[in-house]
Amino acid sequence: MKTLRNLPGWETTLALLVIVALLGGGLLSRDFLTTQNLSFLTANFSEILLMALTMTLLVIVAEIDLSVASILGLCSAVLGVLFAAGVPMPLAILASFVAGGLAGLLNGLLVTRLGLPSLAVTIGTLALYRGLAFVLLGDRAVAEFPQAYTNFGFGTVPGTLIPIPIALGVALAILTAVILHATPFGRSLYAIGANEVAARFSGLRVERTKLLLFVMSGLMSALAGVVYTFRFASARGDNAAGFELGVIAAVLLGGVSIFGGRGSVVGAVLAVFLIGLINGALTIVDVSNEILTIVTGLLLIGSVLVPNLVARVQTARQRRTSREATVSP
Amino acid sequence: MKKRSLLLSALALGSLATLAYAQTPALKKGLKITLLPKNINNPYNVIQTGGGAAAGKETGAVVKVVGPSDAGASSQVSYINTAIAQRQDALILAANDANALLPYLARAKASGMKIVTMDSDTAVSGRTLFINQANSEGIGRAQVQLLGKLIGYKGDIAVLSATPNATNQNTWIKWMQEELKLPKYKDMKLVKIAYGNDDDQKSFTEMQGLIQAYPNLKGVISPTTVGISAGARYLSTSPSKGKVMLTGLGTPNQMRAFVKDGTVTAFQLWNPADVGYLATYAAAALVSGQISGKQGEKFKAGKLGEYTIGKNGEIIVGPPYTFDKANIDKFDF
Numbered sequence: 001m002k003t004l005r006n007l008p009g010w011e012t013t014l015a016l017l018v019i020v021a022l023l024g025g026g027l028l029s030r031d032f033l034t035t036q037n038l039s040f041l042t043a044n045f046s047e048i049l050l051m052a053l054t055m056t057l058l059v060i061v062a063e064i065d066l067s068v069a070s071i072l073g074l075c076s077a078v079l080g081v082l083f084a085a086g087v088p089m090p091l092a093i094l095a096s097f098v099a100g101g102l103a104g105l106l107n108g109l110l111v112t113r114l115g116l117p118s119l120a121v122t123i124g125t126l127a128l129y130r131g132l133a134f135v136l137l138g139d140r141a142v143a144e145f146p147q148a149y150t151n152f153g154f155g156t157v158p159g160t161l162i163p164i165p166i167a168l169g170v171a172l173a174i175l176t177a178v179i180l181h182a183t184p185f186g187r188s189l190y191a192i193g194a195n196e197v198a199a200r201f202s203g204l205r206v207e208r209t210k211l212l213l214f215v216m217s218g219l220m221s222a223l224a225g226v227v228y229t230f231r232f233a234s235a236r237g238d239n240a241a242g243f244e245l246g247v248i249a250a251v252l253l254g255g256v257s258i259f260g261g262r263g264s265v266v267g268a269v270l271a272v273f274l275i276g277l278i279n280g281a282l283t284i285v286d287v288s289n290e291i292l293t294i295v296t297g298l299l300l301i302g303s304v305l306v307p308n309l310v311a312r313v314q315t316a317r318q319r320r321t322s323r324e325a326t327v328s329p
Numbered sequence: 330m331k332k333r334s335l336l337l338s339a340l341a342l343g344s345l346a347t348l349a350y351a352q353t354p355a356l357k358k359g360l361k362i363t364l365l366p367k368n369i370n371n372p373y374n375v376i377q378t379g380g381g382a383a384a385g386k387e388t389g390a391v392v393k394v395v396g397p398s399d400a401g402a403s404s405q406v407s408y409i410n411t412a413i414a415q416r417q418d419a420l421i422l423a424a425n426d427a428n429a430l431l432p433y434l435a436r437a438k439a440s441g442m443k444i445v446t447m448d449s450d451t452a453v454s455g456r457t458l459f460i461n462q463a464n465s466e467g468i469g470r471a472q473v474q475l476l477g478k479l480i481g482y483k484g485d486i487a488v489l490s491a492t493p494n495a496t497n498q499n500t501w502i503k504w505m506q507e508e509l510k511l512p513k514y515k516d517m518k519l520v521k522i523a524y525g526n527d528d529d530q531k532s533f534t535e536m537q538g539l540i541q542a543y544p545n546l547k548g549v550i551s552p553t554t555v556g557i558s559a560g561a562r563y564l565s566t567s568p569s570k571g572k573v574m575l576t577g578l579g580t581p582n583q584m585r586a587f588v589k590d591g592t593v594t595a596f597q598l599w600n601p602a603d604v605g606y607l608a609t610y611a612a613a614a615l616v617s618g619q620i621s622g623k624q625g626e627k628f629k630a631g632k633l634g635e636y637t638i639g640k641n642g643e644i645i646v647g648p649p650y651t652f653d654k655a656n657i658d659k660f661d662f
Contacts, residue, residue: 031414040410143428154432232403234429241401283411289369289398 010255010310014270021274025281032284039161041280042273043154043231046165047072047224047240049272051247052254053169053176054217056268058118059251060180061193061210062260063111065217066122068224069243070129071103073236075225077133080142080235089149097222103129104218108211118214126244133237142235153230165227170269172220177265185209193260249300250275258304262311275299357617358389362609363412365405365422367449369396372582372662373601374423377448380602381421384609387631392609393417400425409433413440419612421605423448424455431455443615447608457615457622458642460608462599463649465497468552469504471597471648472577473514476548479574479594483516484547487539489560489577491527491553501552520546525556532559540569551577557596561587581652581660588657600650601662607633607646 025032051068058065075096082092103125110121157167180186192199192206200206229235254271256263275296282292364381366374378394385392395411397404405425412420413436420442424430427450434444434455447460463471476486488505490498502522509519520543525532532555540546540563551557557577561584564570570592579596587593610630611620620626626638636644652660 029415031416034414037410037414040407040414044407044410141426141428143426150432228403232406232426232429233432234403234426236426236429238401239403280407283407284414286393286395289396293398 011264011267011270013310014254014267014274018270018274018277021277021281025277025284028281029284032281035161037280037284039156039163041276042166043163044280045246045272045276046163046169046231047228048243048246048250048276049166049169049269050172050220050224050227051217051243052250052268052272053173053265054213054220055247055251056254056256056263056265057176057180057189058213058217059193059256059258060189060260060263061213062196063118063210063213064122064248065104065107065118065214066244066248067103067107067125067129068217068221068247069240070126070133071100071218071221072225072228072240072243073133073238074103074129074136075100075222076229076235076239077136077237079226079229081136083145083235084142089146093226096225097219100218100220100222100225101215102218104215104221105211107218108214111214112207112211130237130241133239137235137237139237143233145230145233149230150233153227153232165231168227173265173269180265189213190261193257193262195261245300246275246296249296252304253299253302257308257311354618356388356613356619360388360390360419360613360616361415361417362390362392362419362421362612363408363415363417364392364394364605364609365408365412365420366394366396367423367425368398368400368404369394370398373580376660376662377423377601377605380600380605380607381609382605383602384606384613384631388610388613390609390613403429405430406433409437413437413442416440417442418616419443419445421445421447421608421612424451425449427451427455443612445608445612445615447604453641456642458611458638458644460604460611461643461645462604463647464645465500466504466507467645467648468578468597469501470508471651472501472550472552473505473508475595475597475651476550476574476576477514477517479576480517480547482513485518485520485543485545486548486550487521487523487543487546488519489523489525489532489535489539489549489551489553489556491525491556493524495527495553498552505550525551525553525559527553527555529555529559532556533563536560536563536575537567540564540567540573546573548574548576551575551579553577554579554583557593558583558587561592565590565592578649579652580662581657582662584652585657588652588654595651595653597649597651599646600660603633603646603650606631607636607644611636611644 031037055065078099079092079096082095083089107122107125110116111118152164155164156162157164188204188209191204192209196206228239250272251268252258254268256268279292362385364378366378382392395408420437424446430451434451438444444456445458446456450459488502490502509517521539523535523539525535539549549560551560557579560575564573564575565587575593576596578598580598584593584596607630614620614628620628622642624638624640627635629635638644
């Protein structure tokens with residue numbers, strides 16, 4: 001009975017599913033498991049991976065940032081406009097980080113100072129930031145970036161086929177995991193998410209923490225914006241439109257509870273890879289776009305449903321075991 | 330002796346000719362070609378890729394149509410990557426963004442794939458061939474030729490354009506004026522170029538103004554989809570219906586009602602099916618080594634006949650396609 005009591009965690013299940021997706025893709029098409037294809041595939045979800053990291057932290061404190069993809073577009077537009085105006089590239093990149101940070105700060109201030117729900121606030125700023133991106137660039141595209149920079153977005157780590165943005169994403173994932181799981185700050189996030197009132201009474205600075213997380217989310221979206229711009233050598237106002245759904249789907253499928261207080265970086269990262277691999281495998285066997293959209297939708301529903309069911313089964317088991325413990329002498 | 334040498338040289342020439350003929354390799358069978366339109370499920374693109382699929386059947390190629398459901402800048406990238414992974418022989422695409430795709434197309438090229446664009450080009454470095462629907466000269470001249478036919482080469486004519494500074498419109502109008510210099514148009518006089526600013530109401534009013542100001546007006550060319558439909562809407566309820574001929578560039582769905590009620594006899598645009606058809610033949614010819622993409626090279630494109638590669642790898646499908654009562658119901662876009 002011991003094995004049943006220690007049900008494999010959701011992360012283990014996800015890791016197995018990733019392997020199943022890899023093998024399944026390989027069975028569906030002999031072109032799937034080539035290093036080249038996997039390299040293309042993973043590069044394609046590098047921005048989602050980056051933004052999913054800070055989204056994990058936000059959802060753990062029971063907040064959400066729907067404006068991430070719009071901030072990405074805004075930062076991409078800032079980068080493009082400044083570069084086109086002759087501003088040196090390092091300064092243009094710095095400016096887009098400032099823009100991302102400020103966008104995140106505004107989200108955070110509206111949530112923490114005015115006490116508005118982040119869902120409502122960031123639906124608003126989702127439209128606002130995308131609108132600003134279009135004000136800056138219109139339907140224009142800035143494309144002639146120096147090759148040294150586009151190589152950063154497009155290239156692979158020397159000697160391997162690992163895309164540079166994915167290497168960057170994994171490095172930041174490790175950093176985020178350490179912060180979340182091994183520092184007092186990280187533990188405070190779980191406390192806030194699990195019970196905000198209790199967290200406040202035990203002296204945690206809830207507002208300041210949330211504000212910081214929104215700013216981090218903005219900065220991460222800016223980084224994703226820079227990556228996206230160089231990866232496609234194209235700064236446009238509509239860059240990454242709709243990506244917020246992919247980010248949230250990954251975080252929820254990763255087992256981060258939408259009600260806060262539960263989840264891990266490993267889960268979110270595995271979920272990004274899982275969704276990406278499933279999409280890639282279906283694309284390579286020429287499954288139509290409509291079906292892809294349906295699959296993503298089902299994954300999104302499943303991502304909320306399954307971890308909740310697993311958690312419920314676990315608590316039920318725990319209850320039964322504790323009852324058994326009290327009954328037996 | 331003389332006869333013999335003549336016979337010999339004839340023989341030599343003959344064998345040379347067969348040699349030259351044999352040097353043009355046949356189209357390879359079973360080629361794998363990916364057709365990537367701007368987005369799928371758009372009626373225009375469906376007809377276009379349908380033409381590509383038809384050409385695929387004729388040449389024995391496996392043509393696969395894939396594409397995003399939105400026409401975003403980077404939505405096509407994963408399909409380009411997939412085509413590389415699937416080791417396709419050629420990729421035909423209508424590019425959503427001239428530059429965003431370049432690094433990916435370079436990678437596709439490096440993997441040995443041939444790249445052909447249609448409708449919407451990338452920068453020249455991104456592809457080997459560009460299949461363009463029609464060129465400015467062809468459009469301008471064809472519009473005058475059509476109107477001439479409709480009015481019996483006699484009477485005042487006008488142009489209802491978009492804005493005074495629309496580059497494409499002005500180039501077409503310049504070629505219309507060139508065509509009008511030919512002797513067969515000596516009885517046709519261009520009396521006015523009006524501008525409807527690609528605004529439905531303004532175009533409507535301008536059409537009304539033209540008919541009132543020029544009593545001898547026999548025909549109007551409106552080389553803009555907004556202008557021609559607004560013009561037709563005015564004409565359909567005016568006493569000049571059937572007396573003043575209106576033609577120009579429009580889409581079948583927009584003009585169907587006016588063609589059926591007799592307001593408009595014929596108008597033009599390109600046939601998207603031909604664009605896809607030619608692109609597929611061009612891609613097959615490239616992969617088979619019949620052509621390499623150099624200017625002046627020739628290849629055969631099935632029912633459309635022979636084509637020559639122009640400057641910068643551009644191939645023009647031909648003069649615009651004329652839609653009338655007889656064929657309009659074959660098109661839905």
